[in-house]
Amino acid sequence: MFEVKNHRWRKVKNGVMESLALGAAGLALVPLALVFYHVVKAGVSSLNWAFFTQLPKPTGEVGGGMANAIVGTFILLGEAAAIGVPVGVLGGVYLSEYGATRLNWWIRFGADILNGVPSIVWGVVVAGLLVVHRITLFGHVLLRRGNSALAGGLVLGLMMIPLVMRTTEEVLRLVPGGYREAALALGVARWRTTLQIVVRTALKGIVTGVLLALARVAGETAPLLFTSGVNLYWMRNLTQPVAALPVQIFSYAIAPYADWHRQAWAAALVLLVFVLLINVGVRVLTRDRFQQNR
Amino acid sequence: MNTIMIDRGEMDTGASPAEPPLSGQAPPSTPALQSLPPSSSTAPALSVKDLCVYFGPNQVLRSVSLEVPARAVTAIIGPSGCGKSTFLRSLNRMHDLVPSARVEGEVKLFGQDIYGPGVEAVLVRRRVGMVFQKSNPFPTMSVSDNVTVGLRLNGLRRRALLAERMEQSLVMAALWDEVKDRLNAPAISLSGGQQQRLCIARALAVQPEVLLMDEPASALDPLATAKIEDLILSLKKDYTIVIVTHNMQQAARVSDFTAFFYLGELIEYDTTSKIFTSPSQKRTEDYVTGRFG
Structure with a gap:
């Protein structure tokens, strides 16, 4: 009972x-669901061919597109990857494969703090280093004062480093020690073992980490505001400001023109789909890995 | 960087490799030295003297001395935790990878101290190969790439030579007939026993002089185990083999000499038939008759 x-x-x-x-x-x-619903609803109707192929029209004129911002976002991501991937991956290799435990503790601690630094702080710091000064080497001007694609790429790259480093470390730790021992017992040097056995075995995981880091910085706006700046035209070289989708969304969304609002929605949709595609790609990669293990 | 990897000349700085001086030494005062008996007329492949291994504050091996004869199978037996694997791993400097490990004493490979000053562990490992308890073919590579990986990662590029060594090693590992039609299949698609023989082929491909086997059949079924044992017997024509095993019947079946370890010490070392029929130590007898361990 x-x-x-x-x-x-x-x-x-x-x-x-x-x-x-x-x-x-x-x-x-x-x-x-809400984000998707709103962005898709407002964005799809504003998307057209011109959005992908044309430059922004001067203020007051209707039409035009964001071709330069789409390309600019890829340029910035390319620069970010060029900085963040080698440093992040090698740093992760060090944390997982080499290094004294005490130093590792500090590096990990530092990377975790960096992961938590607000992105606008990153922007301010890099702007303070590269944008407000003229960078010279032996009297030769490397980078003149002002916004530049270099500064924008550098911020995003620096933000990627701790992300890539920690994920690389995690996936390398998952590689069974038996593979390292097997290679070393064949008389293979340690660095080759690390690079061609350990990193090779964990490559999918590392690529996944890199893609997720790229997806994360692709949508960053705040750090780009003071670094890559605004450019309504095509960028001629990396020392010039460059347009990027998030910054373009920001400046169009706060403007008082309905046509710009429409384009901001379209840009938001493009950015969202881009990030979504990266995530889908990651899912495909990781699913493949599990199948292989089975 | 060498273009050809198996460069034995590099280790031959120092003592003359031809005649190891060990045999001429005065009988050591340490009672622990167990030099090999009677039947070994040739120079030993490995001679270990006063080997002590520590992990941090723990001493795992206590002054072990023995001589491993060339082209014969030497089995290491003993209960879990007696230092069998630790001993085996000290023969190709695998302990170098463990920061807390410390090795004292002397291990001579055909007369040369592998722990001597200036000796590269990498070069020692090219001459002393190893097969592990858990088969560990590289999952990202095909069957054939697994066999040639040691050669390729040490700079050998000639395709013809790689293919030749690959076939030769697979034949020696008694795996060629089973895999010759699927050389490009992923290595992990093979069965457990095949994977272990693949690992043996991989170790043989770099043409070592000594092959260390750490319980190579303990994860395999009886049929696969029998194949590995046949393989060991056929390999001893060309190789010096040291095998750690938990399985005393296996030791009796495959080995010519047997060393019994207990609590980090070498208790007895003799021909396998002597160890299993009339051991001179009480503890050895108790162990091989199954009274403990």
């Missing part, structure tokens, strides 16, 4: 808790 009652009450409690947890998990998806 007592047992049965207790059992029923427990079932009720279990049901309530389960639905609360499910509700909370579902609630997390609501913003995602």
Whole structure:
């Protein structure tokens, strides 16, 4: 009798808790659905061929596109990858394969702090280093004062380093020690073992980490505001300002023109789809890895 | 960087490799030295003297001395934790990778101290190969690439030579007939026993002089184990083999000499038939008759 009652009450409690947890998990998806709904609804109607092929029109004129910002975003991401991937991957290799434990602790601690630094702070710091000064070497001007694609790429690259470093370290740690031992026992030098056995085995995981880091910085706006700046035309070289989709969204969205708002929605949609594609790519990569292990 | 990897000349700075001086030394005062018996007329492949291994503050091996004869199978037996694997790994300097490990004493490979000053562990490992308990073919590589990986990662590029060594090693590892039609298949698509023989082929491809085997069949079924044992017997024509095993029947079946380790010490070392029929130590007898361990 007592047992049965207790059992029923427990079932009720279990049901309530389960639905609360499910509700909370579902609630997390609501913003995602809302973002998608709004961006797709407002963006699709504004997307047209001109958006991808034309430069922005002068203020007041209707039409034009964001071809320069789309290309600019890829240029910035390319620069970021050129800085963030080698440094991040090698740093992760060091943390996982080499290094004294005490130093590792500090490097990890530093990387975690860097991961938490607000992106606008990154922007301010790099602007303070590269944008407000003229960079010279032996009296030769390397970078004149002002916004530049170099500064923008540098901020995004610096932001990628701790992200890539920690994910690289994590996936390298998953490589069984037996593979390292097997290679070393063949008389293979340590650096070759690390590069061609350990890194090779974890390559998919490393690529995944790099892609996720790229997706993360692709949408950064704040650090680009003071570094890559605004450019309504094509960038001629890396020392000039360059347009980027997030910055373009920002400046168009706060402008008082309906046509610019329309284009900002379209840009938001393009950026969202780009990030989504990266994430889908990552899913495909990781699924493949699990299949291989089976 | 060498273009050809197996460069044995590099280690021959120092003592003359021809005649190891060990045999001429005065009988050591340490009672622990167990020099090999009677039947080994040739110079030993490995002679270990007063080997002590520490991991941090723990001493795992206590002054082990023994001589491993060339072109024979030497089995290391003993209960878990007795230092068998630690001993084996000290024969090709695998302990170098563990920061807390410390090795004292002397291990001579055909007369040369592998722990001597200026000796490169990488070069020692090219001459002393190793097969592990858990088969570990590289998952990103095909069957053939797994066999040639040691050669390729040491700079050998000639395709013809690589193909020749690949076939030769797979034949020696008694795997060629089973895999010759699927050389480009992923190595991890092979069965467990095939994977272990693939690892043996991989170790043979770099043409070592000594092959260390750390319980190579303990994860395999009886049929696959029998194949590995046949393989060991056929390999001893050309190689010096040291095998750690938990399985005493296996030691009796494949080895010519057997060393019994207990609590980090070498208790007894003799011909396999002597160890298993009339050991001179009480503890050896208790162990091989199954009274403990």
